[in-house]
Amino acid sequence: MWFRRLARQARYRALSRYQYYRAGQLKGRAKQRRRDLAKALLKVPCDLEFRDAMEAARGLPAVDLGANFGEVAQRLAETASVVHAFEPDPWTASRLRANVGHLPNVVIHEAAAGAEAGEIELFRHVDFDESTGRHCESATVVAAKDGADRGNSVRVPMLAVPEFLETLGPEIGILKIDIEGAEVALMEALLEHPVLARVRYVFVETHEDKIPELAARTAALKRRVRWMRHPHVNMNWW
Numbered sequence: 021m022w023f024r025r026l027a028r029q030a031r032y033r034a035l036s037r038y039q040y041y042r043a044g045q046l047k048g049r050a051k052q053r054r055r056d057l058a059k060a061l062l063k064v065p066c067d068l069e070f071r072d073a074m075e076a077a078r079g080l081p082a083v084d085l086g087a088n089f090g091e092v093a094q095r096l097a098e099t100a101s102v103v104h105a106f107e108p109d110p111w112t113a114s115r116l117r118a119n120v121g122h123l124p125n126v127v128i129h130e131a132a133a134g135a136e137a138g139e140i141e142l143f144r145h146v147d148f149d150e151s152t153g154r155h156c157e158s159a160t161v162v163a164a165k166d167g168a169d170r171g172n173s174v175r176v177p178m179l180a181v182p183e184f185l186e187t188l189g190p191e192i193g194i195l196k197i198d199i200e201g202a203e204v205a206l207m208e209a210l211l212e213h214p215v216l217a218r219v220r221y222v223f224v225e226t227h228e229d230k231i232p233e234l235a236a237r238t239a240a241l242k243r244r245v246r247w248m249r250h251p252h253v254n255m256n257w258w
Contacts (some may be wrong), residue, residue, distance in 0.1 A: 077193025086198035090120035110130035122226040135209035162201035
């Protein structure tokens with residue numbers, strides 16, 4: 021009888037461990053669903069705000085940091101005098117050129133965006149080789165980002181954004197920043213630089229959900245810009 025009792029205990033323990041594992045999975049999925057819902061709820065008002073900004077900044081230069089395939093750059097080109105689109109990954113940059121390179125007022129820069137100029141390692145997503153088109157937008161210069169593959173990286177030039185903005189004239193319409201975790205250091209630098217006063221609208225996507233160690237600095241930035249009148253800063257870009 022003793023072996024039957026042991027067998028029952030073994031089945032119970034295995035089932036309990038499986039149930040615990042499954043509960044953890046479901047909890048993780050529920051958390052991700054809440055994040056997705058929050059983004060979806062923010063997306064509509066943010067997009068309307070972006071459209072209003074495009075119209076208000078008509079005729080002024082715009083900058084798209086993290087242009088990816090060029091969806092936002094193409095929209096900006098409808099109203100901006102010139103759009104400077106930055107994309108550091110060579111593979112993605114080639115698709116960006118194919119999509120918007122023909123537009124006369126779009127200038128493509130194959131470089132990362134940062135507070136200082138130089139060279140930097142760009143880490144691709146762990147599933148980049150299997151699903152390049154889906155995961156190319158996840159490339160990051162922040163090695164700690166969730167999904168970054170330290171074994172699959174490319175060395176890319178990095179442009180100093182504050183100095184670049186100074187070359188665009190006395191007024192800049194829109195600055196969009198979606199640079200997969202590097203936005204925190206860049207925004208911290210821009211807030212201390214006088215060139216930010218030349219920009220009318222700033223739209224930033226943050227990535228503290230993928231880089232938890234940036235959560236405190238991201239929250240501090242959001243508090244700092246919340247009541248800024250100029251430029252208008254939206255840190256809930258999707």
